Amino acid sequence: MDSIVLAPSHAVIAGSGLGNKADAASIAGGVLETMMTTGAGKISTIVLASIVALFLLDQFFTAKVDPQEPPLLKPRFPLIGHLVGMMLGQQSYFQKLHKRNSPPIYTLPVLNGKIYIATSPPLIQSALRGKDLSFDPFVVDFAQKLLGLDEATMAIIRDESKGTTTNADMTKAIHGGLSGGNLLRTNRAVLEDVAAQLNAFPLGNDGLEIPDFWIWLRNLLSAATTKALYGKKANPFDTIPTMFDDLWQFDTHTPTLMISPFPWLTHPKTLQARARLQAAVVDWYTAGNDKDPDIAAIAAYRAETLRRHGFSARQIGQIEISLALVSMQNAIPTLLWLVLNVYQRPGWVERIRLEILDTLQEAKPVNGMRQVQIYVSSLEEKAPFLLACYKEAVRIGNAQLGTRRVMQDTYISDGKGNRYLVKKGIDMLMPCGVMHRLDNVWESDTDSFNPNNFLSPEQKGLDPQTQSEREKLRKASYIPFGGGKHYCPGRKFAMYEIMALMATLVVGFHVSPLGGGEEIQMLEMMGVRFGEAVAKPKRNGEGCPVRLKRKEGWEAVRWRFVC
Structure with a gap:
C-alpha cells in the first residue's frame, strides 16, 4: 500500500518504518557504507547509491503539508514515483491509486511540489461550488502553447x-x-x-x-x-x-x-x-x-x-x-x-425504436416521399431509455480531469463534519475516470455499459425511498461537464x-x-x-x-x- 502521512495527527505511516529525516539519513548511510566495505560490485553500489540518494531527496524535499490539508499520499518509489506513474499511466493512474484504498481526498507530492486529488462526490461538489477555486488560470496557461500564440x-x-x-x-x-x-x-x-x-x-x-x-x-x-x-x-x-x-x-x-x-x-x-x-x-x-x-x-x-x-x-x-x-x-x-x-x-435497438415511434409526426408527402419529423427537444422527456443510453455512453467514455486552482486559502467539506484546508496556488484535480467507476455508486461491473445507471428507480421497478441516497451519490458523481x-x-x-x-x-x-x-x-x-x-x-x-x-x-x- 502507498504510504500515507496522516497530517491531522502528525503521524507518519511509511512503508519503510522510518520515523524522521535524521533516522532516515543515518540508516541509509549505514547501508551504503556496509555495501562499500563488503566488496560488493561497483554496479550494485551505484544502483544502491542512486536509490539511497532518491530516498534522501524524498525525505528532505517532499512538499510540506499543513495538519488541516488533505493527507499526503507518498509514492512507492521515492520522489519521482507519482510523476513516472502519471507519465506512464496518464489518467488511469488515478484509478490505480484509488483501488489502493486511497483517502477521499489526498495531497500528491510531485517532485518538490504538490497537487490535491479529490475522489469523494461530496468533496468534489463542495470544490465545484467554491468561489475560491477557479478554472480560469488554466485557460491562459495552455492557450499559448496549444494555439502557438x-x-x-x-x-x-x-x-x-x-x-x-x-x-x-x-x-x-x-x-x-x-x-x-x-x-x-x-x-x-x-x-x-x-x-x-x-x-x-x-x-x-x-x-x-x-x-x-x-x-x-x-x-x-x-x-x-x-x-x-x-x-x-x-x-x-x-x-x-x-x-x-x-x-x-x-x-x-x-x-x-x-x-x-x-x-x-x-x-x-x-x-x-x-x-x-x-x-x-x-x-x-x-x-x-x-x-x-x-x-x-x-x-x-x-x-x-x-x-x-x-x-x-x-x-x-x-x-x-x-x-x-x-x-x-x-x-x-x-x-x-x-x-x-x-x-x-x-x-435495446428495438426498445429505443418503440420510444421514438411515439414521438414522430408526419407532414403531407412531397413527390411520393414521406415527410417524417423528429421533435428534438421532446426526446429528453419522451425517450427515457435513449437518454439513459446517451448518459451511459458519456459515463463510460468521459474521463476528463476536472481541474481547479485554489485562488485563496479556503476549506472544502463533505457535509458530514470533515473539512480540509486547501492552499492558495495549489491545483486540485477531480478525475472523472474514478468518479464514473465508483463501486458504491454505479451498477455492478462499472466498466460495462449499463443504461440502468440512469433509469429512475420507478423505471427499474425499485422503491424510490430505498434508493434516494444512492441516487444522490450518482448525481454528485456524474461530473463529465464540470460544475459550478x-x-x-x-x-x-x-x-x-x-x-x-x-x-x-x-x-x-x-x-x-x-x-x-x-x-x-x-x-x-x-x-x-x-x-x-x-x-x-x-x-x-x-x-x-x-x-x-x-x-x-x-x-x-x-x-x-x-x-
Missing part, C-alpha cells in the same frame, strides 16, 4: 486594465451563444445538414458500404457542425479538402504537443495541420464573415468579444480554431460509443444532436457488419490522456466496416428535425 496576443489575453478579462467576457459570450433560442437555432442548423446527408442515401436495397464507421460518423457530424458554426456561404472547412483530417490530426496529438519541449521536432505534422487550419480561419475573419447573420450565435458573440478587446482578425482566427475543436472533439466519440454499444444488443460557474454550456448542444441522430438511425436505417452477421464489431477504447476528456477508438477506429441502408417500410422518407 505570440506574446502580443498573450498580452491582450492577460490584460485586466478594463476591469474585466478576455476569458471572463468570452465565458459570457459562450453562455449567451448556447442558451435559449440561440441553442435551438444552432442545433437546428447542425441537424438540417445531418438530415440532408441522410436523405441523400440511396433508396435501393444495397444501401451504402462504409469501410470505417468511425471515420464516417466523424465526417458526417464534422461537416454538419462546421456549417452550423460558420454558415453555408463561406465555411472555411470547405476551402481545403484536408481540413477535417487536419482538425483531427491536431486533436489527436494535442496532449503530447502540450508537453513537448521541442514541438517543431516531435510534432511537425501536427504543427503543419494547425497552421493550415489557422490560415483558413484567419481568412474567414479577415473577410468579415463573422458578421454574417447565417452563422451560429456563439461564433458571432465570441468574435465580437475578441474584437472589443482589441484582437486583430489574424489573432482572432488563430484563437478561434479552438471553437471548431471543442464543438466536436468530445461529442463525436461519445456518439460512436453510444451507437456501438446499443447496436451490440438488438433488444464553469459548468459546460455546450452540454445540451451535444446531447440534442447525438440523440437526434441516434433516433433517426434506429427508426429509419439498418446498420449491419459488412462481412455478414447481425452485430457490428465493438471497437476498443484508447486510454484517456492528460489534455483529453473522451476516449477515442484504438487504431483510429480501424476494423469496423458496416453496411447502412434504409429499413423496409422507411425507404421513401425524408427526415426533418424540429428544434
